[in-house]
Each structure stands twice: as C-alpha cells, then as structure tokens.
Amino acid sequence: MLNKKEILVLAVYAGEIMLENGAETYRVEDTIIRLCKSRGYSYVETFVTPTGIFVSIDKKNTYDAMTSHMKRIRSRNINLSKVAEVNDFSRTFVNSDMDAKEGMKLLKEIDATPSYSRFTKIIFGGIASGFFSLLFQSNLPEALSAFITGIIVTGTLIYLKDRKMPFFLANIVGGATLALIAIVLSTFSYSIDIDNIIIGAIMVMVPGVAITNAVRDSIIGDLLAGLARAGEAFIIAISIAFGVGSILTVWSLIMEGNLI
Numbered sequence: 001m002l003n004k005k006e007i008l009v010l011a012v013y014a015g016e017i018m019l020e021n022g023a024e025t026y027r028v029e030d031t032i033i034r035l036c037k038s039r040g041y042s043y044v045e046t047f048v049t050p051t052g053i054f055v056s057i058d059k060k061n062t063y064d065a066m067t068s069h070m071k072r073i074r075s076r077n078i079n080l081s082k083v084a085e086v087n088d089f090s091r092t093f094v095n096s097d098m099d100a101k102e103g104m105k106l107l108k109e110i111d112a113t114p115s116y117s118r119f120t121k122i123i124f125g126g127i128a129s130g131f132f133s134l135l136f137q138s139n140l141p142e143a144l145s146a147f148i149t150g151i152i153v154t155g156t157l158i159y160l161k162d163r164k165m166p167f168f169l170a171n172i173v174g175g176a177t178l179a180l181i182a183i184v185l186s187t188f189s190y191s192i193d194i195d196n197i198i199i200g201a202i203m204v205m206v207p208g209v210a211i212t213n214a215v216r217d218s219i220i221g222d223l224l225a226g227l228a229r230a231g232e233a234f235i236i237a238i239s240i241a242f243g244v245g246s247i248l249t250v251w252s253l254i255m256e257g258n259l260i
Helices: 004-020 025-037 080-094 100-112 118-135 140-162 167-186 194-202 208-220 223-254
Strands: 043-049 052-058 067-072
Touching: 004 025, 004 043, 004 052, 004 067, 004 080, 004 100, 025 043, 025 052, 025 080, 025 208, 043 223, 080 100, 118 140, 118 194, 140 167, 140 194, 167 194, 167 223, 194 223, 208 223
Parallel strands: none
Antiparallel strands: 043 052, 052 067
C-alpha cells in the first residue's frame, strides 16, 4: 500500500494535469477521490477550483492523522487528449497494484507529451475560420479571406501567449488584429463582405469550452467553479468584442460612416 504522501502527491498531480488542460472541476475531484480510495484511504475530501486543488485524506474520519496537500494552478490550456490519457491512467491505476514510482513516471510522460506544433495550430485555425465562414453562407472569396485572417489571428494569439501576456489583453489584441486584417482584405473586392470574414475568423477565439465547462460544473453543483469559468468566458467575450469594435469604430470614423 502506498503511504499517504505518495498517494496524495500522485493524485494531486493527476488532477493538476487534468485541470491545466481543460477538464471540468467535478471530473478532477472524481479522479482524485478514486485514486486515493483505491489504496485504502477511505476518507477523502477534495475542493477544486479553476485555480487551485485542495485535498485531505486519512484512513478513517477521525482527524487524528489527516494529511493535506494544496496545489496552485497558474496556467490553463485546452488539450483534451491529456485529459483522456489521465482518465485512462486512473482506470489502470485503480484496477492494478501499480506503485507510486511507476504511476508518477506515467503521469510525467503524459504531462510532457507535446501539444500540436505551432504550424499545425495556425493552419487549422485558418481552416476552421474558412469553414465557419462558409457555414454562415459566405462566398469563396470571403471564405479564403477568413482563412487568411484565421491564420494571422491564431499566430498572433500563440505569440502573445508565449510572451505571457494576460489573456484579457491578448484577446483585445487578437480581436483588433482580426478586424484590421478583415478590413484590409475586404478592400480588394466589392464581392467580399467584411461581416462574413469577421464572423468566420472570430469563431476560433470564442471561449466555447469555458462556457461548456461553466454550465457542466454548475449543473453538477460546483457553483463556485461554474461561476469562475462563466466569468472567464464573459471577460474573454468582452475583450474580443472590444478589440474588434474599436478597430471598426475607428475605420468607420475614417471613412465618414461609409463602412457599412
């Protein structure tokens, strides 16, 4: 049987990987509880928010020899493949006699798994933008323009994230870049509607996963986590709207109201 420190560190590390890569808080709590109980620690209390993990475990609910561990979550991303891999690890760990050393090794391998390359993210950001534009009944020139805009915007967001820019400011810059590129591309042809370019390209910035997780956490009963994620999604939406709206407003003033 693993000692308290070993199982506690392992369980929190598994939860950390999941939370940093887009998992819902209730899923993180469930994984931590299952990992701890599988090694005989029947008393497990977890409290997970989007920015922290708090866990206490003991053999019995006596509070005599309780051990606690806290982990601050400073960065969050969307990589659901890592979430799925930790889920698979959890099932394997619970149904086997795996020791802490082997378990930590597997978790570190999952954590170190490289994400998609920057080039892949940028290209598929453009492809997604182009097809979203087509979904909103744009023509081919508009879809191609959305494709180009999506590539530039995705590249800009990746660059700003690498420079540790706060997500609020990064989304303002991303929205402004989106609108600026859309304006430039729309000047090449009267058949290109700037609205269809913006609608297509902006979809790669919409916080869809954050909104979904906010709803799911709230339904499960994790109201604090749900409210936090909803607030994050709202701030992202506001920052995108501010970035796009500011550029369109300035352009409209320059063109003396002839933008639309």
